[in-house]
Amino acid sequence: MEILVCIKRVPDTSENEIEINGSGNDIEREDLVYSVNEWDNYAVEEAIQIRDKVGGSVTVVTVGDEEAEEVLRREMAMGADNGLLLTDDAFENSDGRGVAAILKAAVAKGSYDLILCGAQADGAAAQIGGMLAAMLDYPYASLVNEIEVLGDKALKVGREIEGGNQEVNEIQLPCVLSIQTGINEPRYVGIRGIRKVASVDIPELGASDLGLSPDSVGEAGARVKRVDYFVPETGEGAEMLEGDSEEVAEKLIEMLKARGGIK
Ligand SMILES: Cc1cc2nc3c(=O)[nH]c(=O)nc-3n(C[C@H](O)[C@H](O)[C@H](O)COP(=O)(O)OP(=O)(O)OC[C@H]3O[C@@H](n4cnc5c(N)ncnc54)[C@H](O)[C@@H]3O)c2cc1C
Numbered sequence: 001m002e003i004l005v006c007i008k009r010v011p012d013t014s015e016n017e018i019e020i021n022g023s024g025n026d027i028e029r030e031d032l033v034y035s036v037n038e039w040d041n042y043a044v045e046e047a048i049q050i051r052d053k054v055g056g057s058v059t060v061v062t063v064g065d066e067e068a069e070e071v072l073r074r075e076m077a078m079g080a081d082n083g084l085l086l087t088d089d090a091f092e093n094s095d096g097r098g099v100a101a102i103l104k105a106a107v108a109k110g111s112y113d114l115i116l117c118g119a120q121a122d123g124a125a126a127q128i129g130g131m132l133a134a135m136l137d138y139p140y141a142s143l144v145n146e147i148e149v150l151g152d153k154a155l156k157v158g159r160e161i162e163g164g165n166q167e168v169n170e171i172q173l174p175c176v177l178s179i180q181t182g183i184n185e186p187r188y189v190g191i192r193g194i195r196k197v198a199s200v201d202i203p204e205l206g207a208s209d210l211g212l213s214p215d216s217v218g219e220a221g222a223r224v225k226r227v228d229y230f231v232p233e234t235g236e237g238a239e240m241l242e243g244d245s246e247e248v249a250e251k252l253i254e255m256l257k258a259r260g261g262i263k
Helices: 038-054 066-078 096-109 128-136 191-196 245-258
Strands: 002-006 009-011 034-036 057-063 082-086 114-118 140-150 154-161 165-172 175-179
Touching: 002 038, 002 096, 002 128, 009 066, 034 038, 034 066, 038 057, 038 066, 038 114, 038 140, 038 175, 057 066, 057 096, 066 082, 066 191, 082 096, 096 128, 114 128, 128 140, 128 175, 140 165, 154 175, 165 175
Parallel strands: 002 057, 002 114, 057 082, 114 175, 140 175
Antiparallel strands: 009 034, 140 154, 154 165
16 A cells, blocks of 8 residues: 655644744744654554555655755654655745645655545644545545555544544545544654664655646745734633643642542
């Protein structure tokens, strides 16, 4: 099975103090520690496990700048066979539709049976998987937490439903799935693995390679414009618990006990 996994390089929230930038329309992105979007790491692990069972290959793709190459290499060190970097000045500040259009053009250049996305990324928009499927006219299942391969024509997929319920569907290939965390246990990526893929060639494609007109994507093509980005004022009656996670957990337990929530 030929599998394409869409991955995004995002700020690592466990490693960074997030602040709003001077223009007030995004977070300050200078000097942040970045890593692969958590959901995408699960998607790559799932793709590797499927390939190891039924054969084929796993390609990881990202839309980003030159620095985004590091997440491709990380996921290749994990076991993905190929990386693909979609990069162009024209792609900067794309909205969700723009990112999906770029990915769609890359899908059209290959021959993939299965396309995996994460359920959401740092913007928590959860747009790309659904938009990509619609643009490709492929069937789509979101919040997938279980996959079984049924020959080369279909998959059985479990979906997490609100309230902890579970739904199971059969979906025809080719299809797009967005993957929920917890579907598997992503393997550890060691320094040796990273070194092994450090000099592997990663092809790059830009707007013209993908047959995209520069004004259809990026800031020029964005039809959703971000106009503000802020941390809401703390509401009345809210109490912010200060301290490291252990201290915060202890204070929370004390508060819940004091209010009869737990004994
Ligand atoms: C400076 C800046 C300006 C922006 N301006 C706008 C704007 O004007 N309007 C607007 O709507 N958005 C804007 N965005 C948001 C940006 O385009 C979002 O990344 C996009 O809308 C997708 O949302 P998301 O990252 O939450 O991805 P989601 O849809 O939550 O991601 C789901 C999955 O899609 C895949 N995916 C997401 N992004 C990528 C990627 N780059 N490459 C490969 N796969 C990917 C991954 O599998 C991911 O798990 C801006 C972002 C920045 C940094």
